[in-house]
Amino acid sequence: MITLRNVSKTFTLHNQGGAVIPVMQGVDLTVSPGECVSLAGRSGAGKSTLMRMIHGNYLAASGEILVGATDVARASPREILALRRQVLGYVSQFLRVVPRVPTLDVVAEPLLTLGIPADQARARAAELLSRLNLPERLWQLSPTTFSGGEQQRVNIARGFVHDYPAMLLDEPTASLDAANREVVLQLIEEAKQRGAAILGIFHDTEARERVCDRVLDVTGFTPGLAA
Amino acid sequence: MNTRPEAAPLLSVRGLAKYYGTRIGCTDVSFDLWPGEVLGIVGESGSGKSTLLSCLAGHQQPDRGEIHFDGRDLLAMSEPERRRLSRTEQAFVHQNPRDGLRMGISAGGNIGERLMAVGARNYGQIRETGLDWLGRVEIAGARIDDRPSAFSGGMQQRLQIARNLVTAPRLVFMDEPTGGLDVSVQARLLDLLRGLVRDLGLSVVLVTHDLAVVRLLAHRLMVMKSGQVVEQGVTDQVLDDPQHGYTQLLVSSVLQV
Amino acid sequence: MNVASADNYNFAYLDEQTKRMLRRAILKALAVPGYQVPFAPREMPMPYGWGTGGVQVSAACLVPEDRLKVIDQGADDTTNAVSIRKFFQRVAGVATTETTTEATVIQTRHRIPETPLKEDQILVYQVPIPEPLRFLEPRETETRRMHALEEYGLMHVKLYEDIARHGEIATAYAWPVMAEGRYVMTPSPIPKFDNPKLSDCPAIQLFGAGREARIHALPPWTKVVSLDFEDHPFQASKADHACEICGSCESYLDEVITDDQGGRMFVCSDTDFCSTRSNAQQSGAA
Numbered sequence: 001m002i003t004l005r006n007v008s009k010t011f012t013l014h015n016q017g018g019a020v021i022p023v024m025q026g027v028d029l030t031v032s033p034g035e036c037v038s039l040a041g042r043s044g045a046g047k048s049t050l051m052r053m054i055h056g057n058y059l060a061a062s063g064e065i066l067v068g069a070t071d072v073a074r075a076s077p078r079e080i081l082a083l084r085r086q087v088l089g090y091v092s093q094f095l096r097v098v099p100r101v102p103t104l105d106v107v108a109e110p111l112l113t114l115g116i117p118a119d120q121a122r123a124r125a126a127e128l129l130s131r132l133n134l135p136e137r138l139w140q141l142s143p144t145t146f147s148g149g150e151q152q153r154v155n156i157a158r159g160f161v162h163d164y165p166a167m168l169l170d171e172p173t174a175s176l177d178a179a180n181r182e183v184v185l186q187l188i189e190e191a192k193q194r195g196a197a198i199l200g201i202f203h204d205t206e207a208r209e210r211v212c213d214r215v216l217d218v219t220g221f222t223p224g225l226a227a
Numbered sequence: 228m229n230t231r232p233e234a235a236p237l238l239s240v241r242g243l244a245k246y247y248g249t250r251i252g253c254t255d256v257s258f259d260l261w262p263g264e265v266l267g268i269v270g271e272s273g274s275g276k277s278t279l280l281s282c283l284a285g286h287q288q289p290d291r292g293e294i295h296f297d298g299r300d301l302l303a304m305s306e307p308e309r310r311r312l313s314r315t316e317q318a319f320v321h322q323n324p325r326d327g328l329r330m331g332i333s334a335g336g337n338i339g340e341r342l343m344a345v346g347a348r349n350y351g352q353i354r355e356t357g358l359d360w361l362g363r364v365e366i367a368g369a370r371i372d373d374r375p376s377a378f379s380g381g382m383q384q385r386l387q388i389a390r391n392l393v394t395a396p397r398l399v400f401m402d403e404p405t406g407g408l409d410v411s412v413q414a415r416l417l418d419l420l421r422g423l424v425r426d427l428g429l430s431v432v433l434v435t436h437d438l439a440v441v442r443l444l445a446h447r448l449m450v451m452k453s454g455q456v457v458e459q460g461v462t463d464q465v466l467d468d469p470q471h472g473y474t475q476l477l478v479s480s481v482l483q484v
Numbered sequence: 485m486n487v488a489s490a491d492n493y494n495f496a497y498l499d500e501q502t503k504r505m506l507r508r509a510i511l512k513a514l515a516v517p518g519y520q521v522p523f524a525p526r527e528m529p530m531p532y533g534w535g536t537g538g539v540q541v542s543a544a545c546l547v548p549e550d551r552l553k554v555i556d557q558g559a560d561d562t563t564n565a566v567s568i569r570k571f572f573q574r575v576a577g578v579a580t581t582e583t584t585t586e587a588t589v590i591q592t593r594h595r596i597p598e599t600p601l602k603e604d605q606i607l608v609y610q611v612p613i614p615e616p617l618r619f620l621e622p623r624e625t626e627t628r629r630m631h632a633l634e635e636y637g638l639m640h641v642k643l644y645e646d647i648a649r650h651g652e653i654a655t656a657y658a659w660p661v662m663a664e665g666r667y668v669m670t671p672s673p674i675p676k677f678d679n680p681k682l683s684d685c686p687a688i689q690l691f692g693a694g695r696e697a698r699i700h701a702l703p704p705w706t707k708v709v710s711l712d713f714e715d716h717p718f719q720a721s722k723a724d725h726a727c728e729i730c731g732s733c734e735s736y737l738d739e740v741i742t743d744d745q746g747g748r749m750f751v752c753s754d755t756d757f758c759s760t761r762s763n764a765q766q767s768g769a770a
Binding site for chain 2: 633641714
């Protein structure tokens with residue numbers, strides 16, 4: 001479902017004398033449907049960079065990034081937008097939303113953009129929010145004022161509201177209490193069950209051991225850090 | 228956003244150029260805009276983004292290039308056709324609501340004008356549609372007979388949007404629609420616009436210098452400098468991994484709160 | 485006729501070249517019903533606002549055989565009507581009349597005669613502001629474009645505002661009309677009661693605006709429709725009284741204040757129509 005072949009990434013800093021910084025090279029990886037793969041490597045090794053490249057947020061310098069039938073490295077913006085809507089879910093550590101939009105609508109939005117009727121979309125959003133123990137009195141408030149843990153749960157609900165065939169999870173259990181951590185792990189297990197291909201960053205060792213089928217160290221892809 | 232695969236772009240621009248004497252307004256602009264997409268155009272003052280917008284909207288005649296709207300050649304269109312199009316299938320939201328509203332005419336009359344211009348002749352229905360649109364842009368129905376001069380800046384801008392969207396246009400041009408508004412009012416307007424874009428399947432060309440606004444509103448982004456497009460792509464990609472030196476400078480110059 | 489004999493003037497005051505220019509404008513206006521044709525107005529021996537446009541159009545139409553009638557607000561005997569009638573008596577030597585049916589050219593301010601017009605008659609209106617869009621759009625360049633492109637939505641916006649504010653279309657005179665399905669025109673400030681008479685009229689109707697330098701026209705049998713809404717249709721209305729002189733319930737009435745105690749009476753605004761009816765009643769009674 002997710003296949004990378006010989007992917008590399010460089011940053012060119014035009015305003016700092018055109019310095020070219022190679023950050024990844026020779027990345028090969030595959031995540032099959034129903035599989036969950038964890039990226040490992042010390043901080044700065046390029047785990048997040050790799051996830052962002054798959055999401056189309058960073059441009060790959062070379063290679064192939066196949067998500068389903070789409071090569072993200074070559075796809076037009078329109079194809080990437082369609083991929084993100086329908087195929088590729090992303091739970092980041094940051095919540096970026098229009099201020100004042102109620103939490104319920106923030107979570108329902110991915111479904112609304114797919115053309116699902118508003119009442120159905122909100123019902124599904126409400127279901128996830130209550131599963132993640134977010135008090136109902138917060139649903140009509142904007143998540144911009146929430147605590148870190150609350151925002152994280154909103155992010156997770158938003159990422160799982162649609163049954164994406166492929167998912168990217170950036171530390172999904174960070175800043176969660178035991179009960180909610182358990183809910184998130186169940187959500188991941190259910191997603192694997194229905195055949196989702198999942199690539200994630202899990203610093204939480206127990207969580208990683210429970211849901212991940214493989215661990216992939218990205219250090220080998222990092223120029224200067226390899227070997 | 229519309230999920231149906233669309234066979235053709237709604238707006239297709241090729242090699243567009245506009246000169247002011249020997250000075251470049253904009254040049255070599257090419258892009259396709261698909262149904263349901265919001266295209267942001269950013270750049271500093273004088274970068275050519277407003278020139279481009281006014282050429283696209285038919286306010287100025289470009290010197291070179293082609294513009295096709297829904298397969299129709301806009302530059303070959305007669306003036307009556309072009310103007311009819313700009314009242315029906317296209318719309319233009321000005322930065323200053325005073326430029327887009329008739330200040331001496333009630334809110335209901337402002338919304339109804341485009342309907343009457345395309346032949347609506349039933350007062351009751353025009354008024355009902357006016358009330359419906361006031362509701363959609365979150366203005367109390369009781370204000371329908373008030374003039375826009377009695378409205379706050381944010382309300383005026385929402386009224387201008389209602390007035391433009393009432394004929395269900397497919398393509399909306401927006402020139403700094405949130406400029407000059409309080410931050411809290413801006414957020415409300417952004418949310419409204421996102422909802423309308425999604426629910427009505429609108430395509431939007433949005434000119435702004437506010438990167439926060441494009442990040443939240445635009446699916447795709449085009450960066451202009453000295454009349455030329457220096458970079459375009461998915462909005463968050465252009466903002467987070469800018470390839471061109473100018474974009475890198477632009478992104479790194481934004482003050483963080 | 486006094487010492488300044490008509491012989492000192494060209495027939496109908498204006499020189500022949502000026503009349504040719506006016507006739508060209510009139511013919512063009514007749515060819516495009518409702519379209520405002522620019523012309524080059526001359527100084528007339530009367531102030532603007534006293535009917536200089538109508539007088540020039542009349543001068544261009546008159547021939548020695550004509551019989552001229554002039555009315556102001558329907559009346560033959562008001563200052564304005566009397567002055568213009570005398571003017572043409574003096575400079576054209578044409579016959580005049582107060583009887584609608586006998587006139588070949590009728591110059592009017594603000595009314596259409598009650599007596600139906602005939603095919604061999606010309607009705608000349610004095611028009612103060614010929615542009616119906618003027619109060620909505622001040623730029624002449626823009627109103628001309630709006631006419632050219634048939635962008636008349638704004639006209640209905642005005643009517644919409646009337647209903648929104650007053651519950652009905654409050655316009656009582658100069659109610660805008662559509663001529664032959666193409667040009668929106670102002671019927672000069674006639675009361676809306678007269679609007680239906682504009683349509684399918686056997687006579688030629690010419691509209692002259694001297695200060696604004698525009699002529700528009702309705703050829704005979706032109707379809708003229710008063711603008712309205714389906715649910716607020718145009719209605720020709722008048723004071724709900726009968727004329728206290730001739731008893732007519734059908735004619736347009738003037739309200740005349742008779743004393744300082746609020747006394748008033750309603751009488752026909754069309755003096756010829758009223759006196760014709762009263763005379764017939766008297767001779768019938770005799």
